[in-house]
Amino acid sequence: xxxxxxxxxxxxxxxxxxxxxxxxxxxxxxxxxxxxxxxxxxxxxxxxxxxxxxxxxxxxxxxxxxxxxxxxxxxxxxxxxxxxxxxxxxxxxxxxxxxxxxxxxxxxxxxxxxxx
Amino acid sequence: xxxxxxxxxxxxxxxxxxxxxxxxxxxxxxxxxxxxxxxxxxxxxxxxxxxxxxxxxxxxxxxxxxxxxxxxxxxxxxxxxxxxxxxxxxxxxxxxxxxxxxxxxxxxxxxxxx
Numbered sequence: 001x002x003x004x005x006x007x008x009x010x011x012x013x014x015x016x017x018x019x020x021x022x023x024x025x026x027x028x029x030x031x032x033x034x035x036x037x038x039x040x041x042x043x044x045x046x047x048x049x050x051x052x053x054x055x056x057x058x059x060x061x062x063x064x065x066x067x068x069x070x071x072x073x074x075x076x077x078x079x080x081x082x083x084x085x086x087x088x089x090x091x092x093x094x095x096x097x098x099x100x101x102x103x104x105x106x107x108x109x110x111x112x113x114x115x116x
Numbered sequence: 117x118x119x120x121x122x123x124x125x126x127x128x129x130x131x132x133x134x135x136x137x138x139x140x141x142x143x144x145x146x147x148x149x150x151x152x153x154x155x156x157x158x159x160x161x162x163x164x165x166x167x168x169x170x171x172x173x174x175x176x177x178x179x180x181x182x183x184x185x186x187x188x189x190x191x192x193x194x195x196x197x198x199x200x201x202x203x204x205x206x207x208x209x210x211x212x213x214x215x216x217x218x219x220x221x222x223x224x225x226x227x228x229x230x
């Protein structure tokens with residue numbers, strides 16, 4: 001799915017530092033999502049946004065923040081409050097608005113975050 | 117909230133055999149069930165999906181079945197090939213206010229042996 005770009009591919013966080021992961025899509029999708037993937041586990045939803053300037057918490061939002069100022073962009077900030085940030089972070093998007101049923105989510109290539 | 121359980125966690129088959137992965141979900145309001153394939157270090161890729169108004173869907177060697185009464189759905193891969201080796205995730209989705217929240221299973225590591 002070349003239309004969803006995540007950067008950087010690898011990111012290192014120091015103690016007490018906030019870091020921001022970028023997610024950009026050129027698919028004109030309405031909805032965007034952030035997931036966290038730990039080894040041996042499935043993907044868990046952090047935050048999602050269905051429309052510009054609006055977003056909702058997922059199942060594991062504590063220690064994370066997001067913004068949705070533009071339709072194309074949905075950055076995720078991992079704050080110092082997130083004590084175990086080491087994971088693979090995946091961004092996804094889908095066409096959802098004004099559709100009568102759920103639409104497929106398509107993923108970016110992910111960002112691997114580690115603690116220094 | 118929704119809970120999705122997936123079995124088995126690992127599956128080894130011989131090339132040419134069939135593979136079956138099963139998932140159960142807890143929320144009867146879930147109405148969309150995608151399956152994703154993820155190769156090591158790469159993005160999950162949608163391989164097939166099914167909606168709650170359909171009992172079965174097939175795409176070449178891949179098929180998915182859904183039993184709404186029992187709240188379970190399964191992925192069937194026939195004539196497996198080495199390139200089918202990957203981790204497969206099932207998911208269930210409830211439509212919520214214009215968007216959809218996906219809850220994923222914990223994944224099945226499929227290994228196709230020559």
